[in-house]
Amino acid sequence: MMPATERPDEPAAQGPAGTQTLIRGLRVLEVMAVQNRPIGVGELSRLIDLPKSTVQRLLRTLGQEGWAEMSSDPTTRWRLSPRLLALARTGAPWKTLREAAIPHLAALGARTGETIHFSVLDRDVQMVLIDRVDSIHPVRTFNAIGASTPLHTSASGKAVLAMLPLDEVERILARPLEKVMPNTSTDPRHLMHQVLEAKERGYAVNISENRPHVCAVGAAVAGPGGRPVAAVTISMPDVRFEPARVPEWGAWVRDTARAITDTFTD
Known part of the structure; x- marks a missing residue:
């Protein structure tokens, strides 16, 4: 399988673009939840098998909407936001x-x-x-x-x-x-x-x-x-x-x- 970082950031092969973006965003959240620690874009890209540019865009959108946030590590890493964790518990x-x-x-x-x-x-x-x-x-x-x-x-x-x-x-x-x-x-x-x-x-x-x-x-x-x-x-x-x-x-x-x-x- 070609590494995700080498694949073109191509549009969804089938289904509305909005649906595909939603599914990818949910996959990002799911993997972040299972890791239970801040995670970098490159590692997320490998785990989800998507290009880094796509993962970066998804994370920025999730961050803007309050579902994910950047950690204070020297290297940029992402984690689930308290808002999402609270929603899961309630x-x-x-x-x-x-x-x-x-x-x-x-x-x-x-x-x-x-x-x-x-x-x-x-x-x-x-x-x-x-x-x-x-x-x-x-x-x-x-x-x-x-x-x-x-x-x-x-x-x-x-x-x-x-x-x-x-x-x-x-x-x-x-x-x-x-x-x-x-x-x-x-x-x-x-x-x-x-x-x-x-x-x-x-x-x-x-x-x-x-x-x-x-x-x-x-x-x-x-x-x-x-x-x-x-x-x-x-x-x-x-x-x-x-x-x-x-x-x-x-x-x-x-x-x-x-x-x-x-x-x-x-």
Whole structure:
């Protein structure tokens, strides 16, 4: 693939120019959110596979409208603005869902001492982290707010899949699946077996399938219609992951997910 800096800044191949610009701007915001640090134009250009001139124009527009801002680093870098971060935390319906979850996430964090993640379902593609309770341990797992994970690689994603009708699960698993880590399964039959296990137990497990040396146990949260909308997970380094404790952790995270569901749908 030709580097983005060497490609001409050509117009959109299809669709209205305004729509293409909007999509590119949203991609810029998405990548900035996942990086969770100030980022330069050149790095953004490589990550998004767009010319630097296009990325620079998008950033200037986002900055003018108050959605991004330049950091005070010696080298010019960009970050999300407080306005956008505030909007993400206050937008409905996730505000209501997050508010319903907060006390239950805190209780689970106190009970386990491990990192607790709360993620929402983004379409039927990925999970996006919207809240986190940090572990009490010096060595702990960390995932930035706004980070996304494919459904097939995470405990939260597999827990959500386990709450969907099987025909939907089959359709999702029939897509090309990325092998993120050596432990990541991309075999639809093997993944369906994991989903069916999670459906029976009420929780799913991830053993270094999305990030190295990170394990998790997760359960899905249902919305008012009974469909999954989110998931809560206990995340820990593999040095503290004990297979014998999985049923115990699974029961805790399953009960927490049910409590959030009851609060959210009350």
